[in-house]
Amino acid sequence: MAKIGVIIEVENNEVKSINNGVITAASAEGANEVFAIFAEGDVNLNKDKVGIFGATVAVHLTAGNADLSANPDIQARALGELAKDQNFDGIIAVSSAKGRDVLARLAAFLNLPLALDCTQINFGDNSVVKSHFSGKTVATVKLSPDLLLCGIRPNVIEEKETTSDISLLEYDAKVEDPGLMKIIEIKQAGSHKVDLSEANVIVTGGRPMATVENFKILEVCADLMNGAVGASRAAVDGGFATHSMQVGQTGKTVSPKLYIGCGLSGSVQHFAGMKTSKIIVAINTDKDAPIFGKCDYGIIGDLFEVVPALTEALKNG
Amino acid sequence: MNIYVCVKHVPDTAVNIKISGDNTIESKGCKFVVNPYDEYAIEEAITTVKNAGQGEVIVVTVGNSDAIASIRNALAIGADRGILVKNDHYFLDSASTALALKKAIENDGQPDLILMGKTSVDSEGLQTQYRLASAFNMPIANEVSKMEMGEGKVIVEREIEGGTRQVIELKTPCVIGATKGLNEPRYPKLPDILKAKKKAVQELDISELGVTQDGPVAELIKLEAVAERSAAKIIDGSTQEMAQKLVKILKEEEKVI
Numbered sequence: 001m002a003k004i005g006v007i008i009e010v011e012n013n014e015v016k017s018i019n020n021g022v023i024t025a026a027s028a029e030g031a032n033e034v035f036a037i038f039a040e041g042d043v044n045l046n047k048d049k050v051g052i053f054g055a056t057v058a059v060h061l062t063a064g065n066a067d068l069s070a071n072p073d074i075q076a077r078a079l080g081e082l083a084k085d086q087n088f089d090g091i092i093a094v095s096s097a098k099g100r101d102v103l104a105r106l107a108a109f110l111n112l113p114l115a116l117d118c119t120q121i122n123f124g125d126n127s128v129v130k131s132h133f134s135g136k137t138v139a140t141v142k143l144s145p146d147l148l149l150c151g152i153r154p155n156v157i158e159e160k161e162t163t164s165d166i167s168l169l170e171y172d173a174k175v176e177d178p179g180l181m182k183i184i185e186i187k188q189a190g191s192h193k194v195d196l197s198e199a200n201v202i203v204t205g206g207r208p209m210a211t212v213e214n215f216k217i218l219e220v221c222a223d224l225m226n227g228a229v230g231a232s233r234a235a236v237d238g239g240f241a242t243h244s245m246q247v248g249q250t251g252k253t254v255s256p257k258l259y260i261g262c263g264l265s266g267s268v269q270h271f272a273g274m275k276t277s278k279i280i281v282a283i284n285t286d287k288d289a290p291i292f293g294k295c296d297y298g299i300i301g302d303l304f305e306v307v308p309a310l311t312e313a314l315k316n317g
Numbered sequence: 318m319n320i321y322v323c324v325k326h327v328p329d330t331a332v333n334i335k336i337s338g339d340n341t342i343e344s345k346g347c348k349f350v351v352n353p354y355d356e357y358a359i360e361e362a363i364t365t366v367k368n369a370g371q372g373e374v375i376v377v378t379v380g381n382s383d384a385i386a387s388i389r390n391a392l393a394i395g396a397d398r399g400i401l402v403k404n405d406h407y408f409l410d411s412a413s414t415a416l417a418l419k420k421a422i423e424n425d426g427q428p429d430l431i432l433m434g435k436t437s438v439d440s441e442g443l444q445t446q447y448r449l450a451s452a453f454n455m456p457i458a459n460e461v462s463k464m465e466m467g468e469g470k471v472i473v474e475r476e477i478e479g480g481t482r483q484v485i486e487l488k489t490p491c492v493i494g495a496t497k498g499l500n501e502p503r504y505p506k507l508p509d510i511l512k513a514k515k516k517a518v519q520e521l522d523i524s525e526l527g528v529t530q531d532g533p534v535a536e537l538i539k540l541e542a543v544a545e546r547s548a549a550k551i552i553d554g555s556t557q558e559m560a561q562k563l564v565k566i567l568k569e570e571e572k573v574i
Contacts, residue, residue, distance in 0.1 A: 073456070097477035101459060104444040108451035111412060113535035116443045132540060133334045133342075134438050140539040144532070181456035181487045184472075189480025197478060201574065225574050243498060244480050249330055249438070250353065250497050258573040269330060275543065279571050281563065282549060291549075297566065298549035299559050309560035314574075317564045 002032045002123060003086060004148075005059075007079065007093035007102060008050060010041035015049040018094045018198050020159035022152050026092055027054030028123055030162065035059050035086065035169070039068040039075050043168065051166035053159055058166055063173045070183045072098070076105035078173035083147060085171065090123065095151030096197065103151050113143045116151035117253065119276060123148070134249050134272035154198050155255045156276060189244075194228050196247060201227030201258045202274075204247055207234035208263035208285075208303060215241060217307050218262060224314040230254070232264055248273035260310075262303040266291025283307065318372030320362040321422050323433035323449070324391055325352040326384035330438050340537045341407050344383075351387045354434025356502040357495035361464060362432050363395040364500065368466070373397040375425065379417050381405055385518060392513035393505035399518040400425060402526065408440060410534040415448030420526040425519075428453075428490050430471070435460045435494040450492035458485045459494035 004026040009016045019036075026034045036055035038046065047058035061068065061078055068075040079102070083091055091106065093099040095117045107114035120129035125142070128150050132139040143149065196202060203222040205215055209231075218229045231241030233248055247254055249272040259277035264270060266282065266289060274280070280295035283306045292298045299306055328334060328342070329350045335343040351359075362374040374396040378384050381403065388399035402417050409417075422428055431453075436443040443459070450457035463474035463482075469489055474482045475496075487493075505513070552559045552566075567574045 097460065097475070100443055104447040104459070105457075107444060108415075108447040111448075111451075111530075111532060113410065113412070113533055114444055115535060117441060127538065130441065132440055132537075133328065134330050134441075136334045136543060137336060137540050138543055139340075139440075139537055140541075142536040142538050146533065178454075178456075179488075180491070181458065181485060183483050184486050185484035187474075187482040187484060189482075193479075195478035195480075244476065258567060258571075272330070279567070279573050280546065281567075292551070293548050294545045295549045296546060296571075297563065298551045299563065300551060301556060301559065305556050306560060309556045310563065312557070313560040313564040317561070317568065 002089040003035060004032045004123070005035045005037050005079070005083060005088045005091040006055065007091065007099060008036050008038050009094060009096060009098060010038065010046070013041045013045065015046050016198070018096065018154040019050065020053045021155065021157035022092060022094050023050055023053040023055050024160045025121055025152060025157045027162070030054065032123065033057065035088070037061050037079065037082065039078070047166050047168065051164055052161050054162050054164055055166055056164055057169050059169045059171055061171055061173065063175045066177060071177065071181070072102050073105055073181060074175055074177055076102050076109055077175040079106050080110055081173040081175060082171050088147060090148035090150070092121070092148070092150045092152060095153050100151045103149055107149050110147070112147055112149055114149040115141050115143060117153050118150050119153055119156045121150055121152065134269070135275050136268070153253065153255055153276070155200065155257070196228050196230055196245065196252045196254050199228035199254065200256050201225040202230050202247070202254055202256045203227055203260045204230035204232060204262065204264060205235055205241065206232040206261065206263035206265065207238060209235050209240050212240050217304070221307050221311045221314065224311060225258070227258070232270055261291060261295070262307060264291055265289050266294060318366050318369035318429050319375065319426055320366055320372065320430045320432060321375050321377055321428045322355070322358050322362045322391065322396065323418050323431065323445070324355045324359065324376050324378050324387050325437045326378060326380045326387040327352045327437055327439045336540050336542060340540045342540070344407065349383060349386065351390050352434050352437045354436060354438070354496060356434070357497065357499045358432035358434055359391050359394055359396060360500045360502040361495060362430070365430065365466060372429070375400065377418055377421050378402065379404055379409065379414050379523065388518055389513050390505065392516045393510040394503060395509070398516050401518060401520045402523050403520060404523040408537050410530070411442045411445040412448055412530050412534050413528045415445050415452055416528040417523050417526050418449050419452040420528065421521070430490060431455070431492045433494060435496040446492050446494040453490070453492070455491050456487040457492040457494070458487055460496045461493050462496050462498035464493065464499060
């Protein structure tokens, strides 16, 4: 039975839901033993949250008195020690900002291959699938047969609940801190809305949004679906939305179940950031907009009429 | 203040990619540019050296002989000189790339800072800078959108989910991966492009550097075009009807809400 470590991302002592699909992937339908690794947060409190998706061991990872969340380098080194001690066959994590950072440090430190932002993983032949050329192609990449290191794009693998007992493991790594870097401050953003890269539903506005105010129309609609609001590069460049809302090649890559593009033409660069969405809906006044040639459902109409109508239909439905 | 900027020569993201054979692309006829994220690194390097009042910006690139165009581009923007490490294979794993960059840099001089973009838009590895930092025993921060030089250190900010920002202190020399928001890259003017032709570019072959890896490296087995979705099912009716039909489809057929 292969042993796969999953680095669990925790926020405010809660296991983020984006971990669930990754745990499911690691389990490979119960074929693998899954070690859910907690470098922060209360393991006892959270072990069942990872157990229900297939984790068989919850690991409390420490490195003496080090604050692992303040030092991703030490966290990576501690993970390396754990992998050696437990004889892991792989370590995977969600390819979030924190996840890809710690995985890259681990890969560099161990000098092993790593693939990030993967959409598929095949433990049988140590291969993964990921985008190359900004979503225009998919690449199958073979990694190390000794320790597979991989980051999985949020939401691409469906979470699956299962019954499994979960045991606890305490592991204190003996690692040195070279003292070269440290996270000295965390600046929280104002709102605590779900991040675009983690959202299951996204409603995006393009250039026709025309003002910052108008984005509220999309917010009201997205809220009814527990979704987030995104923006195209044109909308951001026009000053109607902030860069953190931008979806696309030079913005965020997202993979929600539902993506509704309002007033989007459907540029290659925008699609690079959202083409792995499960269902794409386009609303545009121009029947010849390129987006209608590459999405699932289309409504030819004015977003300023259609989106409020959608909001009404969601309220009543 | 000597800053090395690692730049990659990549296909313009606006162009179509033609796959050749199992696992490479047809580069002929494809427009290549400076990796967009590297532009922020070049700009930051130039400003930092200018503020320091002394030093050089040296561009280092691993690529085929065509990659010199991206070096010239960086020189036109304001870098002082370049180093091209020539390699004919389109895809080179990040471990070998990082080692080639490390050796080319250390053979050249002492870096105070090494900058590059957060990732390349072709292989999207997001990791070469980490391997380069490890090879040099330097600290590293990636996806940096704010940077401030201090005494023997750099303070950077990077954004994580939810708009939260990590403020990180790194001792210099260090490696930094730049992303959008760090600065506004300048564009070269014609006189600068002409002047750039006179700036020095050293060319060497990757075989001179000894970068073969002992252990396993990432291997690109297959490259395939992505099947696009076909044309959308257009929903018709009055505005209200279309909205209601869509909600019904999303709830009952597609089950996404």
